[in-house]
Each structure stands twice: as C-alpha cells, then as structure tokens.
Amino acid sequence: MKHTLFAIAILAVSCCTSPKMPIYLDESKPLEARVEDALSRMTVEEKVKILHAQSKFSSAGVPRLGIPELWTTDGPHGIRPEVLWDQWDQACWTNDSIVAFPALTCLAATWSEEMSALYGKSIGEEARYREKDVLLGPGVNIYRTPLCGRNFEYMGEDPFLAGKMCVPYIQEVQKNGVAVCVKHYALNNQEARRHYYNAVVDDRALYEIYLPAFKTAVQEGGAWSIMGAYNLFEGQHLCHNDRMLNKILKEEWGFDGAVISDWGGVHNTEEAIANGLDLEFGTGTNGLDSKYGQSYDAYNLALPYLERLMDGRASMEVLDDKVRRVLRLNFRTAMNRNKPYGSICSPEHYDAARKIAGEGIVLLKNDNNILPINLETTKKILVVGENAIKKMTVGGGSSSLKAKDEFTPIVGLQEAIGDKAQVVYQRGYVGDLLRTYNNVDTGIDLTDPRSEEELIADAVAEAADADIVLFFGGLNKAKGQDAEGRDRASLALPYAQDKVIEALAAVNKNIVVLIVSGNAVEMPWVDNVDGIVQTWFLGTETGHAIADVLLGKVNPSGKLPFTFPVKLEDNGAHALNAYHKDSLTVEYKESIYVGYRWAEKHNIEPLFAFGHGLSYTTFEYGEATCRKSGSGFKVSVDVTNTGAREGKEVVQLYISDEVSSLERPIKELKGFKKVALAPGETKKVTFEIEPDMLKFYDPAKGWVLEPGKFTAHVGAASDDIRTTVDFNVK
Ligand code: BGC
Numbered sequence: 001m002k003h004t005l006f007a008i009a010i011l012a013v014s015c016c017t018s019p020k021m022p023i024y025l026d027e028s029k030p031l032e033a034r035v036e037d038a039l040s041r042m043t044v045e046e047k048v049k050i051l052h053a054q055s056k057f058s059s060a061g062v063p064r065l066g067i068p069e070l071w072t073t074d075g076p077h078g079i080r081p082e083v084l085w086d087q088w089d090q091a092c093w094t095n096d097s098i099v100a101f102p103a104l105t106c107l108a109a110t111w112s113e114e115m116s117a118l119y120g121k122s123i124g125e126e127a128r129y130r131e132k133d134v135l136l137g138p139g140v141n142i143y144r145t146p147l148c149g150r151n152f153e154y155m156g157e158d159p160f161l162a163g164k165m166c167v168p169y170i171q172e173v174q175k176n177g178v179a180v181c182v183k184h185y186a187l188n189n190q191e192a193r194r195h196y197y198n199a200v201v202d203d204r205a206l207y208e209i210y211l212p213a214f215k216t217a218v219q220e221g222g223a224w225s226i227m228g229a230y231n232l233f234e235g236q237h238l239c240h241n242d243r244m245l246n247k248i249l250k251e252e253w254g255f256d257g258a259v260i261s262d263w264g265g266v267h268n269t270e271e272a273i274a275n276g277l278d279l280e281f282g283t284g285t286n287g288l289d290s291k292y293g294q295s296y297d298a299y300n301l302a303l304p305y306l307e308r309l310m311d312g313r314a315s316m317e318v319l320d321d322k323v324r325r326v327l328r329l330n331f332r333t334a335m336n337r338n339k340p341y342g343s344i345c346s347p348e349h350y351d352a353a354r355k356i357a358g359e360g361i362v363l364l365k366n367d368n369n370i371l372p373i374n375l376e377t378t379k380k381i382l383v384v385g386e387n388a389i390k391k392m393t394v395g396g397g398s399s400s401l402k403a404k405d406e407f408t409p410i411v412g413l414q415e416a417i418g419d420k421a422q423v424v425y426q427r428g429y430v431g432d433l434l435r436t437y438n439n440v441d442t443g444i445d446l447t448d449p450r451s452e453e454e455l456i457a458d459a460v461a462e463a464a465d466a467d468i469v470l471f472f473g474g475l476n477k478a479k480g481q482d483a484e485g486r487d488r489a490s491l492a493l494p495y496a497q498d499k500v501i502e503a504l505a506a507v508n509k510n511i512v513v514l515i516v517s518g519n520a521v522e523m524p525w526v527d528n529v530d531g532i533v534q535t536w537f538l539g540t541e542t543g544h545a546i547a548d549v550l551l552g553k554v555n556p557s558g559k560l561p562f563t564f565p566v567k568l569e570d571n572g573a574h575a576l577n578a579y580h581k582d583s584l585t586v587e588y589k590e591s592i593y594v595g596y597r598w599a600e601k602h603n604i605e606p607l608f609a610f611g612h613g614l615s616y617t618t619f620e621y622g623e624a625t626c627r628k629s630g631s632g633f634k635v636s637v638d639v640t641n642t643g644a645r646e647g648k649e650v651v652q653l654y655i656s657d658e659v660s661s662l663e664r665p666i667k668e669l670k671g672f673k674k675v676a677l678a679p680g681e682t683k684k685v686t687f688e689i690e691p692d693m694l695k696f697y698d699p700a701k702g703w704v705l706e707p708g709k710f711t712a713h714v715g716a717a718s719d720d721i722r723t724t725v726d727f728n729v730k
Pocket of ligand 1: 075136183262263398
C-alpha cells in the first residue's frame with residue numbers, strides 16, 4: 001500500500017505538476033536536499049501530523065506528497081505480531097509468525113561482534129519483510145541491579161561491552177532500510193516505578209557508565225532513531241529532557257535522527273515541544289476526556305502543538321527541526337525504494353538464531369568434566385524443571401513474540417539424543433502457568449495438580465538411578481521475574497527451586513543446573529552441583545542450541561556480561577541502600593562503581609565474575625607486550641588452545657590507571673576479541689588503545705587524560721587475568 005501510494009505520488013507529481021522530478025523524490029539527490037525540499041512543500045498542519053502516532057505503532061506520512069506512513073515494531077528480539085489498530089492484542093494475522101532470536105543478554109554474552117552483525121542482519125531482514133520501518137531496539141541500559149525486570153533486554157553492566165556489541169546489530173539492521181530505535185535513553189535501570197522515579201546521578205557516572213553505550217550507538221553505529229526513557233532525570237521526564245536530548249544527544253553528540261518517545265512517556269506539552277522530542281507514541285487514546293475529540297489529535301505533539309504554533313507560543317524553527325528529523329527517518333526507511341525485500345523464517349534465520357544462542361550460552365561451572373554428556377556411557381538422562389518444557393517467547397512485556405517455532409529444551413534434547421539414551425522428564429516444581437500474552441497462545445497447558453512435596457519426591461525417585469540429572473530452572477517471563485513493568489522481589493530463585501536442586505543433589509552428584517534467565521540469581525547450592533550453565537532466553541532455537549552445548553557439538557564460548565553476586569548486598573546499589581522500589585527518587589549513590597567495578601573496589605568475591613565463562617578446552621596465554629602506536633598503544637598477546645577440542649576464547653583487555661587525581665575503578669574493560677583456535681593452535685591477539693580510552697570524566701573539567709603509568713591486564717575473565725603489562729602516557 002505504502003509503495004503504491006508512493007508510486008502514484010511520483011507519477012502524479014511528475015506528470016501533472018512538472019516534467020522534472022521534485023528534489024525530495026529524486027533519490028540521486030543528497031538526503032539533506034531532499035529533506036529541505038519536502039519540508040518547504042509542507043503546510044504547518046502536515047508538519048504537525050507527522051510528529052505523533054496515528055495508531056499503536058504507526059505515524060502518518062504526508063499523503064499529498066506521497067510520503068508514506070512510518071511503521072514501528074518491537075523489538076528487540078524478534079518482530080512483534082501485528083496488533084489491532086488501537087489495542088495491544090495481536091490482530092490474529094496468519095502471516096506474522098517470526099523467528100525469535102536470543103535475548104540481548106545472550107547476544108552480549110557472545111562477546112562477538114560477528115554474532116551481533118549476524119543478529120542485526122537477520123532481524124533486520126525479518127523487520128523489512130514485515131514492512132516495518134523502525135525496529136524498537138536494541139536496548140543498552142546498564143545493568144545496575146539484578147532486580148531490574150528488563151535486564152534480559154539489555155546488554156549487561158559494562159558500557160564498553162554494551163557499546164561495542166550494539167554497533168554491528170545497528171548497522172546490519174539499517175542496511176535493510178529499517179531504522180533501529182536505541183532504547184531507553186537513558187538511566188532507565190529499573191522497572192519499579194518506571195514512570196515516576198527521578199534518577200539522581202552524578203555527572204561522572206552519567207558520562208562514564210550510563211551514556212557511553214548510547215553514544216557509541218549514535219556515533220559508531222549511526223542509529224537513525226532513539227527512544228526516550230520513561231523515568232525522570234533532573235526532575236524532567238526523559239522523553240522531554242532538555243539536557244539529555246537537546247544538550248547531550250543532539251548538540252554534544254551531533255545526533256541527526258529522531259527522538260521517539262517511549263509509549264506513554266510524554267507528560268507535558270511545553271516540554272515535549274521544547275526539550276528535544278520529535279515523535280510521540282502511546283500517549284493514551286481514550287479521547288473521551290479531551291477537547292480535541294479524536295484521541296490521536298489530543299497527543300501533545302498534535303493539536304495542542306498546532307494551537308501553540310498558530311498563536312505564536314511555539315516557534316516554527318523548533319517545529320522545522322523536528323520535521324526534518326522525522327523526514328530524515330522516513331527517507332532513510334519507508335521512502336527508501338532501494339532497500340532489499342527482506343525475508344522471514346528463512347533457514348538462514350534459524351541457523352543464525354541457533355548459532356548466536358550457541359555462542360552466548362555460558363558454562364559457569366564444569367567440575368569433573370561433567371559436560372559434555374558422553375552418550376557412549378550415559379544410559380539414563382533425567383531432565384527436571386519447568387523451564388525444560390516452558391515456552392519463553394510469550395510474555396515479558398513488549399518483547400513478547402509470536403514465534404513460528406520454539407523448540408523447548410526437552411524437545412531439543414529428545415531430538416538430539418534420539419534412542420542413544422533414555423530421556424526421562426520430571427516437573428520438580430510448578431512456577432508460572434502463563435500461557436497467553438496479548439492473545440498469543442503457547443498452546444501448552446502447564447497445570448499440574450501435585451503438591452510441592454509430591455513434585456520433589458517424584459523427581460528424587462527418578463534421580464537415584466540416572467546417569468546425569470539436568471535441572472532446568474531459573475526465571476521466566478511472568479510479572480516479577482524477567483518481565484517489563486515490575487522488578488524482581490529478590491535475587492533468589494522463585495518457586496522453591498533451591499529445595500528441588502538440594503534434594504536432587506542429595507541423591508545424585510552428577511547434576512547440572514541450567515539457569516534460564518536474563519538476570520543473576522542466588523545459588524546457595526553452588527558447591528553441591530558439578531555443572532552450572534547460564535542459558536538465557538534463547539528464543540526459537542532454545543532446545544537445539546542447548547542440546548548442541550550439552551552434547552558437545554558446540555564448545556561453549558559465552559562469557560558473562562554482568563556479575564553474579566553471591567548475595568544482593570554484594571551489588572553497589574543494594575549495599576548502599578540506593579535501589580528503591582517505592583520511592584520517587586533513586587539516588588545512584590554507588591556512582592561509577594557498578595557491577596565488577598564495585599566488587600573489585602570492595603574486594604568482594606562474586607559468585608561468578610564479569611567476563612567469566614568456561615570451555616571444553618583450555619587456553620594458555622603468553623606474555624602481554626605493549627608498544628607505542630601512533631598516538632596510542634598496541635597490546636599483544638599469544639593465545640594457545642592447549643586442549644583436545646577446537647574452541648573459542650574471548651580474550652579480554654582491562655586497563656587500570658595507576659595514578660590519578662580522581663579515584664578510578666581498579667580496572668575497566670577496554671577491549672575484547674573472540675578467537676577461534678584449533679587444538680594446539682596459537683594466535684596473536686592485538687588490542688589498540690586510543691588515548692580517548694584512557695580518559696576519565698572530571699565533573700569540573702570534562703574528559704581528561706592524565707599522564708602517568710597505566711596497566712593493561714589481559715585475561716579470560718575480570719577475575720582471571722593471565723598477563724599484565726605497564727605503559728606510560730606522557
Ligand atoms: C516499552 C518499549 C516498547 C514500547 C512499545 C513500552 O512500554 O517500554 O520498550 O518499545 O512499549 O511496545
């Protein structure tokens with residue numbers, strides 16, 4: 001439809017008005033010239049019309065000029081099912097089932113820019129096929145507390161990792177003529193009171209921790225749009241926050257794209273006009289209590305804006321800036337006739353989902369080489385736990401999907417094992433029975449009449465003679481777990497899972513716990529089990545990817561993108577009582593000491609450290625060397641696969657500033673490279689250190705680089721440094 005309108009417009013304009021194609025339609029002309037030309041042809045009403053929604057997920061174009069509508073979609077793990085015009089419920093189309101890709105925590109855990117590119121390419125193709133212009137993702141909010149219900153949609157606790165890992169995703173999505181909308185800018189680090197809390201954050205933490213991933217997304221990734229967050233900063237909602245949007249994003253970083261509000265994140269017309277918002281979505285559409293009649297007309301950037309423009313309270317210059325940004329977004333996406341067609345549910349997308357999942361799964365513990373499972377010697381495999389049979393792509397908020405397929409862990413294991421061993425299933429616990437979300441149905445009835453005691457007893461009875469027990473637990477997509485709109489109540493596993501694990505471990509020591517979650521969990525039984533695997537939410541290919549790793553077809557290479565603390569108080573925000581579920585103010589008292597930065601400063605041993613992840617092979621590191629290179633340095637190290645299997649290692653570079661006028665973290669991630677090594681093979685890994693990477697943010701002076709001694713630490717995890725080398729900045 002959009003394309004037909006567009007074609008008619010071209011014809012109409014070229015046949016009737018002028019023999020020459022107008023500049024805005026001429027794709028050989030530079031983008032800015034086209035935008036200016038379109039702008040000059042638009043009435044004030046038409047300008048205002050493109051600055052707000054016309055349905056749940058779309059905004060109007062300029063039909064008179066043949067400028068098409070703009071269609072957005074969630075995001076960020078797959079393309080959301082079509083919804084009704086003005087409702088969240090799916091519209092029950094039969095052609096909108098998609099591939100669900102692994103959650104972004106899993107992508108971050110791959111520490112692989114290659115996987116990020118593959119993810120972006122694949123999801124971008126699906127978005128394009130579904131005729132979407134803006135994909136609402138990726139999310140790069142920093143993992144401040146393990147209680148945040150939306151951590152699974154983000155990329156971990158480290159700004160460098162999150163920044164580097166979102167860039168290829170962004171670039172590959174946008175190659176499809178689909179914009180990303182990086183979210184939620186910024187300081188949206190909890191779901192509790194997400195519409196109301198004012199984040200009180202010092203400038204150093206702002207610039208060093210909470211902004212860099214967004215900046216990288218904009219400057220290196222070239223993101224075409226960005227989504228304001230729900231909460232407040234400096235007393236202003238982040239969807240219309242002068243400092244964050246006008247000063248930092250647009251002036252400091254030179255962002256030329258559009259700021260899109262989060263759905264229902266706009267609260268004040270004057271601020272929406274003046275403070276950098278360009279496109280308003282989701283502001284509530286009952287329309288009944290509004291003097292403007294039709295609900296979408298009542299949006300802040302609709303008739304209330306038009307009124308102010310007409311009576312001179314609002315300036316045309318600011319209007320034109322917004323319109324230019326939205327036109328730019330439109331020309332880059334909906335108006336782009338040279339974009340590829342895209343594809344959906346292609347074999348390539350299934351492969352991509354499986355590959356990314358396989359590279360993101362993190363082997364946390366593997367005592368006695370309990371994994372991979374040797375099918376030559378294993379006769380009975382007992383699978384316990386709700387998460388082995390539960391579909392996780394349905395639920396959790398706006399990232400909920402309608403996947404064409406979701407292979408659960410039990411399905412993947414049964415398929416891969418076939419008749420090579422007996423696979424027995426026991427439920428173990430009953431957690432959440434969620435079956436439908438926004439009218440999408442998993443088709444699985446999870447009810448079970450047994451009591452907690454009966455469930456445990458049945459599982460234990462089967463465990464006694466099993467060769468191996470695989471416990472699939474963790475969290476799920478129910479409210480209060482890994483889900484939007486609410487935070488977790490505690491770090492502990494819900495539904496008495498600890499009890500089940502302890503009971504199983506008491507009768508069978510060959511036990512592997514698989515945690516399905518986007519968050520850290522407490523593990524009081526950590527010493528009583530041989531194997532622990534962090535599997536994340538893996539989407540369509542869940543079962544296949546897990547079976548690949550458990551059976552050794554894929555050698556695990558994922559590393560944690562955030563710290564697993566032993567207990568909640570080992571996290572800075574909680575140690576300082578600076579996480580508040582119920583308060584209107586959340587003071588980020590831990591400042592820059594987030595995640596491993598806090599643990600290292602206070603000498604707190606984590607349960608599993610940032611960057612940790614094991615392999616079925618072993619890697620040896622040579623001595624790091626450092627040499628001057630241009631204005632920076634190059635640090636190199638040889639890494640050798642000393643085991644019998646091929647494998648991939650994520651070589652990590654951390655830097656400490658030995659002498660500094662402001663206290664700095666013990667060390668900070670400044671580089672990572674994933675290398676594939678055959679048994680016995682050695683590769684040289686080289687990191688480039690640019691002077692900018694050594695700077696810190698001094699609130700009094702801005703970014704500063706102080707001369708002196710720095711140390712480069714190279715290793716396999718933040719707590720597994722294998723070699724260090726010093727260098728001096730003059
Ligand atoms: C979420 C966004 C999402 C939007 C549209 C909001 O509630 O915070 O992340 O993109 O809804 O579904």
